Amino acid sequence: MIVMNPLLNPKIMFPFLKNYILDSGRLISSTPKKIQKYKDKALRHMVKFAYNVPLYHDRYKEAGVHPSDIHGIKDLRKLPMITKDDIRQNFPDKIVPTNFNKNNGHVICTGGTTGKPVCLYTNFLTIGKGLSTTIRELKLLKINPKKTRSVHIGNFNQYRIDLVARDHFYKHLKLFYSDKNILNIDVNTPILEMIENLEKFNPDIIISYPAIFQHLAFFRRKGKGKNIKPKTCWTGGAMLDDYTRKYVEEAFGTRLLNIYPSVEACGDIAFECLKGKWHVNDDFYHLEAMDENGEILDPGKRGHLVITRLWGYATPIIRYTGMDDWVKLLYDVKCDCGICSTVIKNGVEGRMRANIVLPSGKVFPPGAFCFIEPVVSKYKTFKIKQYQVVQKKIDEIDVLLVIDDDLRNVGPSVETIMKEVEAIYQQKSGPDVKITVKEVKEIKPEKGSSKPPPIVVSHIKIDEGYKVLENA
Numbered sequence: 497m498i499v500m501n502p503l504l505n506p507k508i509m510f511p512f513l514k515n516y517i518l519d520s521g522r523l524i525s526s527t528p529k530k531i532q533k534y535k536d537k538a539l540r541h542m543v544k545f546a547y548n549v550p551l552y553h554d555r556y557k558e559a560g561v562h563p564s565d566i567h568g569i570k571d572l573r574k575l576p577m578i579t580k581d582d583i584r585q586n587f588p589d590k591i592v593p594t595n596f597n598k599n600n601g602h603v604i605c606t607g608g609t610t611g612k613p614v615c616l617y618t619n620f621l622t623i624g625k626g627l628s629t630t631i632r633e634l635k636l637l638k639i640n641p642k643k644t645r646s647v648h649i650g651n652f653n654q655y656r657i658d659l660v661a662r663d664h665f666y667k668h669l670k671l672f673y674s675d676k677n678i679l680n681i682d683v684n685t686p687i688l689e690m691i692e693n694l695e696k697f698n699p700d701i702i703i704s705y706p707a708i709f710q711h712l713a714f715f716r717r718k719g720k721g722k723n724i725k726p727k728t729c730w731t732g733g734a735m736l737d738d739y740t741r742k743y744v745e746e747a748f749g750t751r752l753l754n755i756y757p758s759v760e761a762c763g764d765i766a767f768e769c770l771k772g773k774w775h776v777n778d779d780f781y782h783l784e785a786m787d788e789n790g791e792i793l794d795p796g797k798r799g800h801l802v803i804t805r806l807w808g809y810a811t812p813i814i815r816y817t818g819m820d821d822w823v824k825l826l827y828d829v830k831c832d833c834g835i836c837s838t839v840i841k842n843g844v845e846g847r848m849r850a851n852i853v854l855p856s857g858k859v860f861p862p863g864a865f866c867f868i869e870p871v872v873s874k875y876k877t878f879k880i881k882q883y884q885v886v887q888k889k890i891d892e893i894d895v896l897l898v899i900d901d902d903l904r905n906v907g908p909s910v911e912t913i914m915k916e917v918e919a920i921y922q923q924k925s926g927p928d929v930k931i932t933v934k935e936v937k938e939i940k941p942e943k944g945s946s947k948p949p950p951i952v953v954s955h956i957k958i959d960e961g962y963k964v965l966e967n968a
């Protein structure tokens with residue numbers, strides 16, 4: 497089969513080059529007012545496009561709303577929301593425009609480790625534009641994208657966006673990227689083999705899950721992989737707690753920054769700057785936060801993310817609720833790094849289903865239930881190699897600690913650390929909850945998941961949690 501390089505097609509080449517240069521700079525050089533105008537126009541365009549997609553067309557008809565009613569972001573609330581199930585049930589024919597040629601599109605799917613995956617269509621231009629979010633992030637770090645060697649330690653299967661991008665995009669792009677500069681390593685590769693590959697490849701950027709960085713940092717502290725000298729480490733796909741961040745940053749002598757990519761977004765929704773703020777790529781996405789009744793919340797209130805992608809063909813993403821993440825949004829925040837944008841306050845707080853719900857009715861998103869860092873900082877120790885917080889029952893929480901044997905007898909005793917950890921969890925959870933701090937040899941991944949184990953796990957069923965909330 498002959499595959500044409502889509503870049504040889506001038507219809508694709510010119511918009512692509514224009515995008516590549518303009519898109520990556522826009523957020524940095526524009527004022528919020530200009531971005532707003534750009535977003536209004538982009539939304540109008542997307543809603544018109546979506547009106548030819550049966551799923552959206554039918555929903556908009558039912559809701560009695562027409563593209564001509566949407567003048568800009570302020571009218572977004574007139575549009576009905578779209579769920580994960582809507583995309584699943586209407587796949588493949590009703591999630592793309594009626595005249596869409598599927599041979600020119602690619603199917604990409606979410607990981608689906610805890611439930612059915614969501615699959616949607618994308619195409620060459622969409623992937624290309626999504627990549628300019630990464631280029632923007634590199635530029636902000638003063639890293640030249642053309643010369644950057646990056647390693648991605650992730651989860652690769654046939655329909656993962658990383659692979660689709662590699663097979664259908666990068667190879668046409670010798671102009672900007674070289675295959676030689678990108679290495680994908682499967683997350684299940686034995687860690688020492690991973691370290692060997694990393695040393696050989698000598699990356700400027702490493703992208704992976706927090707738990708993988710934690711393991712790499714552990715071996716680095718033991719003298720392995722001394723020649724791995726990334727300029728920056730990027731993490732996403734799981735919550736990064738303060739302890740892991742410190743542990744990794746100190747081991748590698750570089751920053752570990754969050755990025756917030758998703759398959760549906762087809763790019764990075766947000767990125768953490770060197771000043772620690774999570775900037776939303778405002779010209780690419782519009783974010784809203786809603787409560788459990790679907791009401792849109794005021795800025796700064798914690799809610800469920802609703803995302804609108806302001807670009808891209810094939811399957812549009814407009815007011816999509818399927819991301820399952822908690823966010824607090826603040827708009828037009830001026831940051832010391834020079835960017836003024838929407839900000840996700842304190843970052844994404846993790847999956848809703850991992851929430852810790854306590855007998856008192858108090859709810860902690862997983863990101864707000866990590867209290868190891870203050871204890872170890874107080875004693876200036878890195879003797880905890882890994883940890884996990886497991887809510888077994890509504891009133892029973894285990895904190896599992898893996899101790900670094902080489903540091904076991906250095907500094908404060910393990911018993912002291914365990915007591916302090918117990919005390920802080922007891923204080924945060926209240927007297928009705930039994931806290932048990934245990935030392936364990938290792939922490940295993942969740943059954944059926946190829947991702948590293950999460951830091952916070954809850955075995956409380958969602959309806960059980962809601963019952964507590966109703967009675968509280």
Ligand SMILES: [Zn+2]
Pocket residue numbers: 769770771772773775831832833834835
């Ligand atoms: Zn900033």
